[in-house]
Structures are given as C-alpha cells and as structure tokens.
Amino acid sequence: MVHIDKHTQFVFGLDKHKDTFEYWVTEHLRISGVYWGLSALFVTQTSDVMDKPGIVDLVLSCQNADGGFGGCTGHDSHLLYTLSAVQILMLCNALDRIDRERVIQFVTPLQKADGSFAGDQWGEVDTRFSYCALSCMSLLGALDRIDVAAAAKFVVRCQNWDGGFGVVPDAESHCGQIFCCVGALCIAGALDSIDVDRLAWWMCERQTPSGGLNGRP
Incomplete structure (x- = not known):
C-alpha cells in the first residue's frame, strides 16, 4: 500500500529545511530536485x-545570458538543468515564458563532431548529456537543429559487450546510463539499433534476492 498523503507531505517538506547543512550542499541540484518533486506530485x-507561479519564477531566475539554465539562481548553465527547467515549464504549462530560440542556441553548439554532447562549456562528454539534449530539443520542437543520426550513432557505440551502456564507449555499464541511452535512442527513432537480448539479460541480472534492482554487478 502506498501512502499518498505521506509522499505529498515529504515532497512539500523538502523546501522547509533551509537551516540544514544538507539543504545548502544540494543547492546545485535545486532545479532538478524541483522537477523530481513536481513529477512525484x-x-x-x-x-x-x-x-x-512560484515554481515558474524560480526556474526563470535560473536562466543565464547564454540561454541555458543553472542548477540554481546564479549557477553556470548545464544541459542537465536546462532539461529539468524545460520539463518543469512544460508541466506548469509555462513554456511560453522563455525565449525558445535562446535555449536552442545554448544546446546546439554542445554537440561534438562524433555526435556526442558536452554538458556545458567545459566539454565533459556523457551519454546522460546526449539524452538531455535530445529530450530538450524534442520538447522544444527543434530536433531538426541538431544531428540526430550522429547523436544516435554515438549512443549505440556506448553499448558494451555485456549488453549495458556506459557514459562513453568502453565505460562501465550502469542502469542510470541505460535509462538515458534507451531514452535517447527512442527519441532519435533508433531503438532498433540496440542489441535487445544482451541488454535484457543484463537488466534481468540486476534483480537482487530482496526483489529490488541494483545499478551494476
């Protein structure tokens, strides 16, 4: 049995502990946290x-001059938080409150020649960022502004011999990356590029005796 009222109270209470150490050391995750909480509700x-309205105002305060969004007001722009911001605005029916073109112009230069995406101006590449870019551009109706085929090919290269996906080619397989890679390929219309049997076996082996799932062997 799921106690909906307790879940709701927990989510509402997350922003009422501003005197705690944990609240401030997670400031860089604020926008993503809002998305997770809002999705739960x-x-x-x-x-x-x-x-x-208050949530929308918070999101708008996190947009920077480069068009991207930071994890909190005054933080540098990053694809992770730009996607969370767009998702929140979609859920709140407030996507018209931002300049769509500015966001697109932040995302498009982050794609590399091999189809991968950097998360920000500093250049770290990760399949999470491929998912964020594809998802963000899809929500903005701008997939035609990036090289979707190249993005899909890069993600496919990140599938390992064990069936899972890593952050880059030949990196460790992890369930979090699998969520992002499968999601990215779905948006790109390239799910048929996955070795489904190998992936399914890897996922099945993540279930533990308790019934839950772990992220890696």
Missing part, C-alpha cells in the same frame, strides 16, 4: 496544491 495526482 503529478504521478500521485496532487500537483494542484503546488505553488506553480
């Missing part, structure tokens, strides 16, 4: 009690 059908 949508799933439990309790999102109507959220202060959506």
